[in-house]
Amino acid sequence: MKRLLRLLEKRSALILLAVLVAAFAIGDSSTFLTGSNFENIARQIALDAPMVFGETIVLIVGGIDISVGAVMAMSAALAIGLQPYGTPVAVVAALAFGAAVGVVNGILVTRGRIVAFVATLGTMSVVTGMVLTYTKQRPLVGTDENFAWWGGGQIGPLPVPLVIVLILLVAIWVLLEHTRAGRQLYAVGGNHDAAFLGGISINRALVGAFTLSGFLAGVAGVLVASRLDSASSQLGGDAPLTAIAAALIGGASLLGGRGSILAAFIGVLALGVLSNGMDLLGIPTYTQIAIHAVILVAIVAIDALATGLRRRNAALLRISE
Amino acid sequence: MTTSIKTAGQDENLKPGLATGGPERLQVWLGFLRNNTALLLLVALIIAGSFASPVFFTPRNLLNILWAVSILGVVALGQTLLLLTCRFDMSVAAVVGFSGIVTVLAQIGGFGLYPSIALGLLAGAAVGLCNGLLVLATGANPFLITLGTNLLVYSIALSLTHSKTLYATAPGFNVLGRGQLFGFLHYSVILLVVLAAVFEFVLRRTVFGRTIFVTGLNETAGRLSGLRIQMTKLAAFVLCSTLAALAGIIMTSRINSTVANSGFGMEFDSIIAAVLGGTSLFGGHGGTLRTLIGVLVLGVINNLLVLLNVPIEAQQIAKGTVFLLVVWADGALRRG
Numbered sequence: 324m325k326r327l328l329r330l331l332e333k334r335s336a337l338i339l340l341a342v343l344v345a346a347f348a349i350g351d352s353s354t355f356l357t358g359s360n361f362e363n364i365a366r367q368i369a370l371d372a373p374m375v376f377g378e379t380i381v382l383i384v385g386g387i388d389i390s391v392g393a394v395m396a397m398s399a400a401l402a403i404g405l406q407p408y409g410t411p412v413a414v415v416a417a418l419a420f421g422a423a424v425g426v427v428n429g430i431l432v433t434r435g436r437i438v439a440f441v442a443t444l445g446t447m448s449v450v451t452g453m454v455l456t457y458t459k460q461r462p463l464v465g466t467d468e469n470f471a472w473w474g475g476g477q478i479g480p481l482p483v484p485l486v487i488v489l490i491l492l493v494a495i496w497v498l499l500e501h502t503r504a505g506r507q508l509y510a511v512g513g514n515h516d517a518a519f520l521g522g523i524s525i526n527r528a529l530v531g532a533f534t535l536s537g538f539l540a541g542v543a544g545v546l547v548a549s550r551l552d553s554a555s556s557q558l559g560g561d562a563p564l565t566a567i568a569a570a571l572i573g574g575a576s577l578l579g580g581r582g583s584i585l586a587a588f589i590g591v592l593a594l595g596v597l598s599n600g601m602d603l604l605g606i607p608t609y610t611q612i613a614i615h616a617v618i619l620v621a622i623v624a625i626d627a628l629a630t631g632l633r634r635r636n637a638a639l640l641r642i643s644e
Numbered sequence: 645m646t647t648s649i650k651t652a653g654q655d656e657n658l659k660p661g662l663a664t665g666g667p668e669r670l671q672v673w674l675g676f677l678r679n680n681t682a683l684l685l686l687v688a689l690i691i692a693g694s695f696a697s698p699v700f701f702t703p704r705n706l707l708n709i710l711w712a713v714s715i716l717g718v719v720a721l722g723q724t725l726l727l728l729t730c731r732f733d734m735s736v737a738a739v740v741g742f743s744g745i746v747t748v749l750a751q752i753g754g755f756g757l758y759p760s761i762a763l764g765l766l767a768g769a770a771v772g773l774c775n776g777l778l779v780l781a782t783g784a785n786p787f788l789i790t791l792g793t794n795l796l797v798y799s800i801a802l803s804l805t806h807s808k809t810l811y812a813t814a815p816g817f818n819v820l821g822r823g824q825l826f827g828f829l830h831y832s833v834i835l836l837v838v839l840a841a842v843f844e845f846v847l848r849r850t851v852f853g854r855t856i857f858v859t860g861l862n863e864t865a866g867r868l869s870g871l872r873i874q875m876t877k878l879a880a881f882v883l884c885s886t887l888a889a890l891a892g893i894i895m896t897s898r899i900n901s902t903v904a905n906s907g908f909g910m911e912f913d914s915i916i917a918a919v920l921g922g923t924s925l926f927g928g929h930g931g932t933l934r935t936l937i938g939v940l941v942l943g944v945i946n947n948l949l950v951l952l953n954v955p956i957e958a959q960q961i962a963k964g965t966v967f968l969l970v971v972w973a974d975g976a977l978r979r980g
Contacts, residue, residue, distance in 0.1 A: 435972045436979075440787060441925055445968035448912055452960030460957065564791050577785055612799035620778065620792035627784030 337586075339572060340593040347600035354603050362482060368595035369484035370474075370550060371565060372588060373543040375573075376495055377536030378566040379587040383499070384532040385512035385579025386432060386439035391540040392562030393450035394424050398544025399554035400454055402470075403463040410467045417548075418541040424450060425537020429530030447563075454556045462555040465548070474550030484546050488588075491542070495584045508532060513580030561615075568619045569594050571626045578630055674977055681973070682921045682937045689944045697951040705947065707828060713943035714832040715891045715898070716913055717936065720921075721839055722887030723914040724935040725880045726786075728847070729859040730927025733881065734790040735775060736888035736914060738797035740907025743768045743889030744896035745801050751814040760814060761893055768889020769882050771797055776881030780874055794911065801904035811901045821898030832894050836936070839887075843932040856880060860927025909960075916967045917942050924974060 347355045354360055374391045381388045398417040405413035424446055431442035465471070476483040499505035510518040511528040519525055548554050572590035575582025597618070601611050694701040719736050726733050747764030755763065775793055779786045812818070823831045847853035855876045858866035866873050888907070896902040915925075921938025923930025945966065949959050 431968065431972070436975055437968070437971050438925070441971055442968070444912070445964050445971065448964030448967060449961050450964075452957060452962070452964055455957035455960055456955060459955075561795060564788070564795065567788065577788075607803075609799050609803035612802070613796055616792050616796035616799060619795065620789060623788040623792060624778060624782040624784050627782040631783050 337589055340589055340596065343593055343596045343600065347596065347603065350600070351603045355600060360599065360603075364592075364595050364599045365485045366475075366482050366550070367599065368591045369482065369488045370543060370547050371562075371569070371595070372488045372591045373491060373539040373546070374562060374566045375569040375587050375591045376491060376584060377539035378563075379570040379573060379575050379582050379584055380495070380499070380508065380532050380539075381439075381536045382567075382570050382575040382577065383512045383579065383582045384508045384528055385515065386529060386532060387443065387567070387577065388428065388533065388536045388540075389440055389443040389563045390424060390428060390447040390450060391536065391543075391566050392558075392560060393447045393454065394421050394537055394540035395544040395547065395562055396454045396554070396556065396558040397424075397450050397457070398541040399548035399551075399558055400458050400463055400544075400556075402545045402548040403465050403552075403554040404457065406466045406470065410470050414545055417545050418538060421541020421544065422534050422538040424540075425534035426530065428537065429526075429533035432533065433526040433529050451556075458554065458556045460556050462553050465552040470549050471552050472549070474546050474548070474552075484550070487542070487546065491539070492584060492588055499584055504528075504531065509580055511579075564619050565594065565615075568622045571622050576626060576630060681970075682934060682941055685920075686937055686941050686944065689941065689948070693944060693948050693951075696948065699951055700948065703828075705951075707830075709940070709943045709947045710833045711830045712947070713939045714830065714836045715895050716910060716917065716942070717836040717939040718839065718891040718894065719888050719907075719910050720914040720917040720935045720939050721836075721843055721932050722884035724918045724921075724923050724930060724932050725843065725847075725856060725887075726884045727860075727915070727918050727923050727925065728856050728927055728930055729877055729880050731779070731786045731877070731880065732790065732915065733772075733775060733884045733888075734787060734911045735771060735794040735797055736884065736891075737907040737909065737911040738794045738801060739768050739771050739885050739888040740892035740895065740910055741902065741904045742771070742797050742801045743892035744902035744906060745804050745810060745904065747893050747896060748810045748812050748902050749804065751812055751817070752810070757814040757816055760817075764893045765886055765889050768892070769886045771889075772882035772885025773878070775885065776878040779881070780877060798904060805902075805904050807904065809901050809903050812896060818897050818900050821894050821896070832898070835894070840932045840936045847931055852876065852879070857928055860924075860929075912967075913942065913963070916963060916970075919967065919974065920970050922974075924978070925971060 374395060377391060378388055398421050401420055402413050402417040405416050428439075428443050428446055431437050431446070432439050435442065437445075472483060473487075474484055478486050497505075499508065507518070507523045507528050508531075510521065510523055511525055515525065518528075544554075544558075547558060569590035570582060570587050571577075572593060573582060573584075573587030575587065598611065598615070601614065606614070690701070699705055719740065723733060723736065743764040746767040747760045750760035750763045751757075771793065775786070775790050778784065778789050778793070782789075819831065821832055825831060825834060845853075847856060851871075855866065855871045855873065858869075858871055859873050859876055859880075863873055888910075891910075892902075892907060895906055917938040918930065918935045919925055919938070920941050921930065921934035921936070923934060923938075942963070945962060946959055949962060950956075954962075
């Protein structure tokens, strides 16, 4: 019975995805239901997915990370800008930068005792400043032709970024579901005090989650840079909101302790299908932004209402006992 | 998250009443520091600035700083009211652009000076009402909700202007943003100071103002005492948005034109200014006169960075760093 309930809850992302696919299939079947269009969707969501994975991990542990968009932009800038020193150096620097910002976020939240979203808002501002300073507000263009393979190449029939994302998906799934560290993340997010009394290091869990989130935003930055073969300060503006929304669709909660990486992936897929379908139907950009915004607000509002309901149910259970 | 914030507020509130034992002197010192950090910082910055640049401490430059911060200041006043209730508004950035656009479109459409300004303010108030109703009805995190409405209002502003610059047409409109009293003091500066003083009075001396503080400190206690907490929260959202709209109109009047993204970054800057001034991020502590000082600190920092030839992009790094330092110090001092 419990399993069934859990399945039902997790299915909300799937239902949304199915509805969207059905709607666009009916609306524009000639292009939507083609192999090349599915490849388009796959390439598009592969750029967002790492960030959503990171955001999901942070939400599970009870935090929130607003800095992911800025980190992605800076990592993209580094991955392009440092190519004269060799592409491996540039990529490693981009990933290391993401992880470093994550560590700083974690330290600010644990040692500095600053509320997660305020701390990451601060680092977002600093990192945005770094992006502006580093790019001098001009787009950077890549010099290494082989670099484009990571974002645009193919392995067999599959786009490279999708393969990378699937590898990340499996790795994070194993981490969250089948390792002690992963279960500890849920424990910390679910009940801070119980986790502490159970001998779990809260600080280590938080710093670990933020570091992973920063690193994954770095991965997203590298993939975006490779895909566009350029980087600019314009990247990643509404990325935090999109990442949080996708994670919430995937069943994560702003209160922590909940969420699954597979459902989060379906959440990204749903948002990807949505923008792709709107493009195909020729909906103007402004309207698309508006629709996007309405959906994001709706998701946050529904999450809040559902949380309120869960709390009330929990309170009722306690009374009936 | 909210619950932990509330308990922190309650504990804080109990402390002065329980001033028994402990290192009281330290408490007094910390209290003094906490209450005057922004002022000390401002004085230190002005002294440092006078040494660093010969241009800095001239009447003209100081008046320029005042003029430069007067728009952000109005936004920050509204943000302060919301922060006091332990809430935020990230949509002020879009509202600044949106209200200017509505005002200019009204002028183009044949409305006179005052009706067009009224329409601009009304547009802001409407956004605030939506924010407030959404947050209150769902109990959702105001930060994320207003981040979403920010995007929504921005997209509306974009579609109204088709991403182009609009020019104001009403005669006399630019007096608000460019006009000067006695030829040196801008009306917008006077407006900011008057608004700050009025809201400080409202906060300290009216039931509405006191209810705002209670909302930030202990909502449940306020409700049980028969205060209209929900209405107060809604009013705070509407006021915040309306003040952002006023700032947008002043900005439009100053440059006689408007674009959709003219408020870019103001959501963040207004929160920084309020927190710099000493308004707590967790509600219940602060005031609008303090925010005035916070805005001045930001203005002086910006001005000094320009005078010292620091690249304009680096200002963002400085602002973010100052913000993190202030938030950290705010928390550390409150715990200490």
